[in-house]
Amino acid sequence: MRRREFLTLLGGMATAWPLGARAQRPRKFPFVGVLVSASPPHPFADAFWRGLHALGYSDGExxxxxxxxxxxxxxRAREYAEELVRLSPDVIVAxxxxxxxAAMAATRTIPIVMAPHGAPLQLGVIDSLARPGGNVTGLSGMDAEIGGKRVELLRELIPNLRCIAxxxxxxxxxxYSGPFVEDLRLAVTRAGLRFEPILIPGPSEFRSAFATMAKxxxxxxxxxxFFDPHQVILVELAAKHRLAYMSGSRDATAAGGLVSMAANFPELYQRAAFYVDKILKGAKPADLPVEQPxxxxxxxxxKTAQALGLAISPTLLARADEVFE
Structure with missing residues (x-):
């Protein structure tokens, strides 16, 4: 399989070196590889650079x-993780x-910074929050741990709520679907509501999935x-079947979803730079506690609430961080 050649700055001139040669050459400053689970452009890069700049780092300097x-x-995640490992980075940000x-499968020695992971404890990525162990530390987004908060919010929005899919x-x-769905199942059950879990392999099943929910x-x-990149079609299907659409993406809410709840991800992306700095200065990932929002x-x-016939209380609107009208 073809592999790219990367440019490295040497003596003020850009010179192309094969992957193996670059990994063996001495560096004047640290090298960080970043693996982003999305398509460019994505807000991760800008936020991460803000964090690095605040700590005094400048690319190429x-x-x-x-x-x-x-x-x-x-x-592609596996391929790029292996590619980065061959470049011998000082830290991999995932x-x-x-x-x-993918990064963990590619290396057990190079430090890995989660930026963030939604369920690191549930999926066995770390031993504990206080002492992660191994070569992985960083941030937990807690996205698979706030099912109770999400259900509570939906009950405030929909007073006669009986069934959540x-x-x-x-x-x-x-x-990741495992802990995410289980957290919601427990929360919905505790609330005395019906739970309808729909697990599908991909976008080709979206229409049948929403038909099942409606039935x-x-x-x-x-x-x-995982399905956030497809939020436009998903929001359309939710509107068609008169389903209140909830996600962790404020962009989906702006596009017509009813509500979103999640950690402040740009802040977490920026905070990842703190872990990179600590590791570059000699800290071991195993000893750096994992932070949670x-x-x-x-x-x-x-507008979506009105289309669904929902009256949002002034108290709830006052608590919201953002309201789209």
Missing amino acids: NIKVEFRYTDLRSD HYAQAVS VLAATLTTTP AEAQAVIVVP TKFQVAINL
């Missing part, structure tokens, strides 16, 4: 950073669960982050 974008493809898994990928597509008389659907942002779309 005292640090070198190279990004790889997986387009949410697991095969954005979201898919990238973390979840749309997730199959476990063979992404293991089950679900009133709301919570969508796993303490606040979760809520966005509400008033």
Whole structure:
């Protein structure tokens, strides 16, 4: 398979070197490889650079950073993770669960910074928050741990709520669906509501999935982050079946979803630079505690609420971080 050649700055001139040669050449400053579970452009890069700049790092002056974008493809994540490992980076920054898994499969020695991972404890990525163990540390987005908060919010939005569906990928597509769906199942059951889990392999099943939800008389659907790139068609299908659409993406809410709840991800992306700095200065990943968010942002779309016949209380609107009208 063809591999790219990367340019390295040497003596003020850009010279192309094969991958193997670059890994063996001495560096004047640290090299960080970044694996992003998305397609470019993505807000991760800008936020991460803000964090590095705040700590005194500047690309080409005292640090070198190279990004790889997986387009949410697991095969590409594995390929690029292996590619980065061959370049012998000082640190690998892995954005979201898919990238973390690929980086862990590629190396057990190079430090890996989760930026963030949604369920690192549940999926066995770390031993504990306080002492992660191994070569992985960083940030938890807690996206698979706030099912209770999401259900509570939906009950405030929909007073007669009886049934909640979840749309997730199959476990063979992404293991992250396991803890995400289980967290919601427990929360929905505790609330005394019916739960309709829909696990599908990919976008080709979207239409049948929403038809199944409608047949089950679900009133709301919570969508796993894995499907965020398809939010336009998903929001359209939710509107067609009069389902309240909930996700962790404020962009989906802006596009017509009812509500979103999630950590402030740009802040987490920026905070990843803190871990990179600590590791470059000699800290071991195993000894750096994993951080969790303490606040979760809520966005509400008033126009969508009106289309669904929902009256949002002034108290709830005042608590929202963002309201689309």
